[in-house]
Amino acid sequence: MLGEVLDAFGTLHLRSFVDCTLGAAGHSAAIIEAHRELELYVGMDVDPAVHDEARARIERLLAEDSRGSSLEAYTHVRNFKYIKSVLGGVDENLLAVGVDGILMDLGMSSMQVDDSGRGFSVLSDGPLDMRMNPQASLTAEDILNSWPESEVGKILRDYGEESNWHFLQKQIVKARASVGLHSTSDLVNLVRRASGRSGGREGWIKTATRVFQALRIAVNDELQTLEDALYACFDCLSSGGRLVVISFHSLEDRIVKQTFLDMIEKPEGDDDKGEISSGPSLLATESEAETWSKNRVQGRQGIVLTKRPITPTKEEEKLNHRCRSAKLRVLQKI
Template identity: 70%
Template sequence: MLGEVLHVFRRRPRLRSFVDCTLGFAAGHSSAVIEMHRELEVYVGLDVDPVAHEKGRARIEGLLKGSEGLKAYTHLRNFKYIKSVLAGIDEDLLKEGVDGVLMDLGMSSMQVDRSERGFSVLGEGPLDMRMNPQASLKAEDILNSWPEDEVGRILREYGEESNWRSLQRKIVQARADGGLRSTSELVKLIRSSSTGFGGRQGWIKTATRVFQALRIAVNDELQTLEDALYACFDSLSSGGRLAVISFHSLEDRIVKKTFLDIIGNGDENGNFENFKGWNKDETDVGEELWSKQRVEGKHGIVLTKRPITPSEEEEKLNCRCRSAKLRVIQKV
């Protein structure tokens, strides 16, 4: 969704400062923003994965050779610490705020393809799943030592897995035989719990949901995301924009609800409907036809009633992007 992201930040007359909260291995979004906005004065890139941070930092340093006057900083930090990172760079930067912030919550293919990280359903590796290798909690700890009810809750709430009771029971039973120690052992257990319908795709979908649930729990992703959304919005300048790309319903629900809470609109379930402030006049949004309806609050404007999704052409080029949803909020 590179084109859509660039469009979000193109609307400002000048993009002086920009933060990429999820730098990534290729630093793709950051590179494109830097190349498009030659007026950029301060760039900050964050990533909690040391390998991704190192590779992304090298890419950014390569771009600096052709960007006079641009000060670039990369930090190995979780995006929930954006305010302390900005304050460490320059107190005035945090006080005045930054013009643009991007959060891309997707897993990098390089992370998934590294079997030693334990993210892949199809690879052989340890039950790790830590985004930050320095963190103490691993997926193996949850599977082999957490209370049975907690294991079930994770599968049910974070994986939205309908077969969670059977999986919970088998995971706990496996502890009597030494527990689960590898991704292949967990996948074997999941396959044995499948009903037999759906063939290979059936158990892969179940395994994907289970792996997602464990990854979310290991990295405390949902609470971290919510905290980070508030921190990122606080870090914006007047008129600054925060864009968030999510890849599953749990993330998108949190983004939608938190955006409404930030601006002071929305009901307890994070619904937009039946609230005053909807702007349905397309002429008010100029070229931004993807923002046909906006909801305005005291502190900001949600520019996307419905999330922006990838085009059919992009889905054909990259099947992994088909579940992506982009939401945008602007500070008043």
């Protein structure tokens, strides 16, 4: 959703920008190129291998950039929930002034999914790992083989939204009573057997995808981390600054939607406003039309610029199958 992200920051005079989820640095590179006024750039990723690749790309970009040293750029291997300490470390005054743009593009990068050794892919064999941060101690294998049975069931039900969760829970417990589950193939085969013939290949792949999503959320504590990070990001924004979040499943999107409304302090019972009534100080051109933002929700502390989330175009979905469930939401601080 590159075009949509550029649109969301497009009209801002962006002096400072934080990419909380570097990935392949595609969004970062596009923002750096599009915003010649940028003075400070900070990129973060919790995965050191991803970070190193992204950093190399940013360095190559800056080496060819005519701005030279007028753009300060930093990258960090950090979980985005620590954005305040990262920004405080870059410049102790930054938190008081705030940053003009923050992006969170959640989920996994292609580099992580395509590396079978990370255990994220349903379709290739690898260890039951699923850690975004390889230094973290908890793996999917730990959960499946040693967490209490009821906890395993709860993860499948709440994080996978899997209707067959109870049967799968029983099968997992049965498997660990014999040889255990040690590879992604062990888990996929268990799901295949549990799914029977119903739904065919598509059926068990969908179930396995939900089971993998559930375990990944639990291993990385993704939902609590997201909620905490959204509040932290809001605190880090300057007046008129924007937070853009792309999520990839309904559990994440629900958190983004609810937390945005909570952070802007929408007055109870107040009707949603169609227009921005106050606040934005960073618009490059006040009159510039932002046609992507049709429905807004005005609060005391901010404005949700996307009452309904922005979703990928049909063309984009065709080009990039993985983006089909993406939802983009934008908030502007007053």
